[in-house]
Amino acid sequence: MKSSLLIPPAVRADGAFSRPPEASLTWTDPVTGHQGFLVIDRLVRGLSSGGLRMRQGCTYEEVRDLAAGMSVKEALHYDPSNRYLPMGGAKGGIDCDPHSDEARGVLSRFLAFIRPYVDQHWATGDDLGTTTELIEEVLGELGVEGCIAPVVRTLDDPAAARKRFAEAFAVDVDGIALAELVGGCGVAEAVLTVLDRDGVPRPSATAAVQGFGAMGGATARFLAAAGIRVVAISDVHGTVANPRGLAVEDMLHHRGAFGSIDRGRLGPDDILLDRDDCLSFPTDVLVPAATSYTIHEANQARVAARYVVEAANVPVTAAAEQELRRRGCVVIPDVVANSGTNAWWWWTLFGDVAPGAAASLAKVRGSLRALVTETLEFAGEAVCTPREAARHIADARRELLLHRLGER
Template identity: 80%
Template sequence: MNSGLLAPPAVRAGGTSSRPPEASLTWTDPVTGRQGFLVVDRLVRGLASGGLRMREGCCQEEVRDLAAAMSVKEALHYDPEHRYLPMGGAKGGIDCDPLSSEARGVLTRFLAFIRPYVANHWATGDDLGTTTELIDEVLRELGVEGCITPVVATLDDPEAARKRFADAFAVEVDGIRLAELVGGCGVAEAALTVLDREGTPRSSATAVVQGFGAMGGSTARFLHAAGIRVVGISDVHGTVANPRGLAVEDMLRHRGPHGAIDRSRLGSADILLDRDDCLSLAADVLVPAATSYTVHEANHDRVTARYIVEAANLPVTAAAEDRLRARGCVVVPDVVANSGTNAWWWWVLYGDVAPDAESSLAKVRGALRDLVTETLKLAEDAGWTPRQAARHLADARRDVLLNRPGA
């Protein structure tokens, strides 16, 4: 328990403080009236990392929470033995349906407006509703080399770094890109770590994955490969459940665009349910892997899982997390569980890991297991939530980073 010597960090969504961001911009598209947002939570060495999302209803507060969470994710992976030196956190968001005919024009005009940031300070990439390839394409049209331009400019051998990055993004494993797999590998390892810590045999453990896109699909793959019974998976059309376990690999082979499950190829024992029914399916672990604010004040009581491992960004609201904790459900926060993707980008770019599947997945597994173990132990010892523990670890590591000679 907390001895009283250490006060718990005050946290907002994402495990972050209420400290105001260093920069916050709101842009209104002169053509469509759509709004875009850029929040730079903090710069470290003049740099910040974080993706750009596009979705109907995206707002400034959401982007602020996401940017603050990025600062925590970056700091958590500081290791003085690595070449990679963490950055600050930033995030972009556009209030627009990414499938609409106006989406690309809105994206282009938004990036043109914030060009000084993406050219010099903000290393961005894909997020909900966007792809790295699309963002790179638009940036090149605007005279910026690509998403990682600000970081590449700081490296001793930019050409070698670019080659490592391109090589890693070209790797596929059983038809799925390595860049898509690393995040789910980390989330699955987070879930396996909590189950192993409490002594639950993998052969009897169960999981539900909400969302079957890049993160949800790869998480389901790694859980299934580890022997966990995945008893429910949801997509935008509903939930597919089977208490004996779903045929995850077959579902992945026939997965449609944007993570759609091909219901014509399901097994005879598979059950079709409403989309939100995934929350109440009996399972040891629930993995929300789709949108933000999925578990909230109005539906948290439907959750039956002992653990929620956050694969999406901000999937559990702060109020819901408090209520879940009160009844014994442990939330492994997104800043820990889904941090593997961000860290892997920079491990590859800086040369801390080889641009291949074997070394990349091994690195992600080891780093996430260590980080989850450390976070949960601190939370238990101090009487904190895992989110508070993650914030404390991030603050301590950032302090060490900023006090390095020459920092």
């Protein structure tokens, strides 16, 4: 589906959104003083989609940025041939250490406060520092049907939809849940698409992955399976590297809680480096898959890769991205590269893909390859960044969707 080159008025020349969100709130926990934030960037059919994160230091600005990105991710995957009808974007965030003793109570009180949104307008799920299982558990205690209840109510057969959803989340591939793999599969396909377009042979291509949690681990797995040498992986403790390639599968099967690498099981040729050395290790591709804003003005000069493919949400600041572009580094934005997880949730719920691994991964691969290709072609024709191109494509697709729904 091709888009017009018309730049939407909601996007400024620097690619940032100038339109205010449709709803936002800041909440202060009366017990601990921790703050929580909800931003509904926009509603489509009265619905919005986006995860709920919890991390110490989370800010309103961060949540606003993420919510705007979710609107783009939703619109990018509008396909009239699918049953899935995209929603608007939203995001929730809580400034609290998710591993602290008080975290669950803070989460429960935050969700109780924003219950009307979760019950009627905001379909949510896991994000950094949370799990879907925990959110579902807390919502059940509050009497809410579940984190995707607003969307399920719009479907013709809610019971069948919930059954598909449960079946899909019960699938695992070699001991790793399918729900964890689909996002990394999409990011890896974005990497492979970029390399294939530029004629970089897979056997000689190298990649570094910053972060070894669900998204980073799955991305490393699919890259290694495709023949890419993953030569550096970082976790909170540092970077493990090997120019000849790391044993990704073994590292995954002995990965600790929160994505930690078991350094007692490394190969004899593996080397230990500082955490930020993952950025400067010489590779074709860098995949930031840790937290937001890890690549910024102060450290962007260390990035040695030809391509940065964003697996985390907003891992590169706008200023850093400008400098990377000036140096000739191509950044494939999060709204494209890591959008497979969000789309897979809704493809499964709406019935566009069967719950099994083969069908799910095939649809993610096909969709991401087409989307990355279109984004890069648009960027080349319009002489803009891939991020700006993605936002323009999303705007055009959203207009088509709203016209179909009669919401223009």
